[in-house]
Amino acid sequence: xxxxxxxxxxxxxxxxxxxxxxxxxxxxxxxxxxLTPGLDATSGVALMLPFTYPMPATIALLFLGGLYCAASYxxxxxxxxxxxxxTPAAAATALDGYPLMKKGRAGEALFVSLYSSVIGGLISTVxxxxxxxxxxxxxxxxxxxxYFSLALFGLTVIASLVGRQFxxxxxxxxxxxLISTVGMDAYTSYPRFTFGIPELFxxxxxxxxxxxxxxxxxxxxxLEKLGAGRVVSAVANRIPGWKEIKKLHGIxxxxxxxxxxxxxxxxxxxxxxxxxxxxxxxxxxxxxxKFGTGILEGVAAPESSNNATVSxxxxxxxxxxxxxxxxxxxxxxxxxxxxxQPGPELFKKAPDVVYALLASLFVANIIMGIxxxxxxxxxxxxxxxxxxxxxxLIFGFAFLGAFGVRYTLIDVIIMLAFGFxxxxxxxxxxxxxxxxxxxxxxxxxxxxxxxxxxxxxxxxLIFVTKPLSLVFLILAILSLxxxxxxxxxxxxxxxxxGKTVEEALEEVSRMFSD
Amino acid sequence: xxxxTLVINVLFIVASVFLFIETFKFPYFKGPVGPAGMPRLxxxxxxxxxxxxxxxxxxxxxxxxxxxxxxxxxxxxxxLILLYLALFNSLGYFVVTPLFLIAMMFLMQVRRPVMxxxxxxxFTLVVYFFFYKELMLPLPxxxxx
Numbered sequence: 001x002x003x004x005x006x007x008x009x010x011x012x013x014x015x016x017x018x019x020x021x022x023x024x025x026x027x028x029x030x031x032x033x034x035l036t037p038g039l040d041a042t043s044g045v046a047l048m049l050p051f052t053y054p055m056p057a058t059i060a061l062l063f064l065g066g067l068y069c070a071a072s073y074x075x076x077x078x079x080x081x082x083x084x085x086x087t088p089a090a091a092a093t094a095l096d097g098y099p100l101m102k103k104g105r106a107g108e109a110l111f112v113s114l115y116s117s118v119i120g121g122l123i124s125t126v127x128x129x130x131x132x133x134x135x136x137x138x139x140x141x142x143x144x145x146x147y148f149s150l151a152l153f154g155l156t157v158i159a160s161l162v163g164r165q166f167x168x169x170x171x172x173x174x175x176x177x178l179i180s181t182v183g184m185d186a187y188t189s190y191p192r193f194t195f196g197i198p199e200l201f202x203x204x205x206x207x208x209x210x211x212x213x214x215x216x217x218x219x220x221x222x223l224e225k226l227g228a229g230r231v232v233s234a235v236a237n238r239i240p241g242w243k244e245i246k247k248l249h250g251i252x253x254x255x256x257x258x259x260x261x262x263x264x265x266x267x268x269x270x271x272x273x274x275x276x277x278x279x280x281x282x283x284x285x286x287x288x289x290k291f292g293t294g295i296l297e298g299v300a301a302p303e304s305s306n307n308a309t310v311s312x313x314x315x316x317x318x319x320x321x322x323x324x325x326x327x328x329x330x331x332x333x334x335x336x337x338x339x340x341q342p343g344p345e346l347f348k349k350a351p352d353v354v355y356a357l358l359a360s361l362f363v364a365n366i367i368m369g370i371x372x373x374x375x376x377x378x379x380x381x382x383x384x385x386x387x388x389x390x391x392x393l394i395f396g397f398a399f400l401g402a403f404g405v406r407y408t409l410i411d412v413i414i415m416l417a418f419g420f421x422x423x424x425x426x427x428x429x430x431x432x433x434x435x436x437x438x439x440x441x442x443x444x445x446x447x448x449x450x451x452x453x454x455x456x457x458x459x460x461l462i463f464v465t466k467p468l469s470l471v472f473l474i475l476a477i478l479s480l481x482x483x484x485x486x487x488x489x490x491x492x493x494x495x496x497x498g499k500t501v502e503e504a505l506e507e508v509s510r511m512f513s514d
Numbered sequence: 515x516x517x518x519t520l521v522i523n524v525l526f527i528v529a530s531v532f533l534f535i536e537t538f539k540f541p542y543f544k545g546p547v548g549p550a551g552m553p554r555l556x557x558x559x560x561x562x563x564x565x566x567x568x569x570x571x572x573x574x575x576x577x578x579x580x581x582x583x584x585x586x587x588x589x590x591x592x593x594l595i596l597l598y599l600a601l602f603n604s605l606g607y608f609v610v611t612p613l614f615l616i617a618m619m620f621l622m623q624v625r626r627p628v629m630x631x632x633x634x635x636x637f638t639l640v641v642y643f644f645f646y647k648e649l650m651l652p653l654p655x656x657x658x659x
Contacts, residue, residue: 178556190540226623389624
């Protein structure tokens with residue numbers, strides 16, 4: 001009952017004009033980010049983050065929540081219209097969406113993708129609300145040892161989920177942790193690795209680092225490659241017959257559950273969920289051979305699933321302070337910027353903010369449905385904007401946002417440094433999500449490690465004598481070896497099916513290109 | 515052997531050694547883990563991971579060597595960004611920003627003058643009225659001040 005009451009209060013906050021405006025603006029901007037190839041929910045939230053600084057914390061989160069939600073959907077518009085996914089999460093959607101477009105059924109595909117996304121998002125939000133209570137209860141029993149092991153687990157999972165290049169995932173994760181040690185040490189106040197630059201004493205600020213890593217590095221990639229001009233024909237919505245939609249409900253429901261489950265796991269995001277669901281739908285189908293030729297099931301499955309990861313990915317972030325995806329890691333940066341430390345304390349200190357965010361996700365999905373449907377001409381016309389204009393605007397917003405954090409150029413320089421770092425890492429195929437997760441978790445890892453050892457009577461044994469901590473450590477070790485096992489599996493399966501090893505490895509890395 | 519990855523691995527190891535030496539400046543701390551503890555542990559792991567990566571790299575084919583497709587555009591873009599930073603305070607935000615945007619779009623081969631100029635002007639005007647006037651973001655005025 002208390003939960004319902006809290007949610008109703010959250011809805012009350014959402015249904016003020018500022019609340020609705022924030023959610024709608026978030027959804028609007030989120031759709032634009034989602035449909036631009038190369039930009040996604042993570043870079044969208046990162047780039048817009050500094051602009052939420054003057055807003056009250058609640059309004060800022062409503063805005064960013066709407067953005068996250070809509071950006072995870074809108075990649076499918078590009079996938080259907082151009083055959084190129086607008087975000088990694090829509091990669092599977094292109095397989096059937098684009099052939100549908102070529103058959104002249106783009107309108108139906110667009111409607112089904114929107115419809116599935118909204119239902120997936122709503123179901124996932126229900127799960128998020130139900131998960132919150134038990135997770136917070138668990139988190140209340142956590143001490144430093146548990147937090148250290150949990151953060152370590154979160155990191156190893158995300159670093160191991162990068163397919164066959166997993167050693168690179170671990171390298172960037174450790175790099176991120178190392179960067180997070182820059183600045184004043186919490187116990188001795190000694191400025192570590194600051195090289196006499198006073199602006200670094202407080203540490204590397206998250207916001208410019210994230211804007212650089214995700215937005216500026218993408219702009220630099222664009223600058224180098226110059227995408228070809230795109231040709232998009234105007235597309236209008238066409239609602240498929242009710243009979244056809246009804247046939248899709250089973251697929252949408254199952255995959256909303258799959259997506260919600262995968263989203264709640266640390267590290268597994270929308271980009272993985274869309275493939276899992278696509279493969280699942282194909283396996284369960286009575287006509288699996290039709291997948292890939294342009295059928296609505298092939299759009300409904302990944303689209304319900306990828307949006308279903310959004311809300312549940314916030315569960316570990318809000319309750320434990322450990323983000324479940326790269327976008328959630330950036331949102332953690334947003335919470336900290338607004339003076340809120342996620343975790344069980346947050347529910348005591350700022351329950352209004354948390355419940356407003358939970359309630360607003362229901363509203364965001366509805367608004368996404370409305371804007372997605374009626375704005376379709378606008379969205380497809382946006383796809384015609386030259387890449388040069390977009391890139392210039394990314395730079396413009398990135399400069400402005402980084403400067404706005406502390407009104408100094410040093411943040412702009414930090415942003416650019418991270419932009420070039422991100423660009424180089426991308427060129428050499430190092431994944432970025434583990435880096436950003438490590439950056440935001442770094443303090444938590446070191447601080448809890450040291451605190452646990454200080455209160456421990458028997459040294460490092462504290463990490464294995466506390467049962468929950470032990471569980472997280474075992475899971476962390478398992479995820480360390482998971483990529484190796486998975487690669488071996490794929491190779492064996494490929495040999496059985498007569499495929500080459502290279503093909504099999506391609507498949508593994510495709511699934512985890514988040 | 516993927517040459518690009520090898521270069522990155524070596525760079526990581528060199529940087530690690532440099533940072534490791536730096537940790538000897540950190541003060542002594544009476545407790546189980548001092549300020550240098552975590553950084554040193556991380557540096558060890560980083561070096562180990564890069565050595566593993568180099569070891570794995572031996573048997574890999576360099577089928578897609580990393581190359582920059584149009585190096586001059588990256589160089590010109592970088593120069594533009596540095597110029598923007600250098601002139602940010604002296605000329606002022608509202609002078610350099612539209613010029614930067616126009617130059618950047620030109621560099622990226624947008625050849626529609628009306629579009630280029632209107633994007634640059636509208637962006638700058640929105641920043642002026644919304645961020646500078648309304649939200650009072652203290653952007654440097656430079657020449658206009």
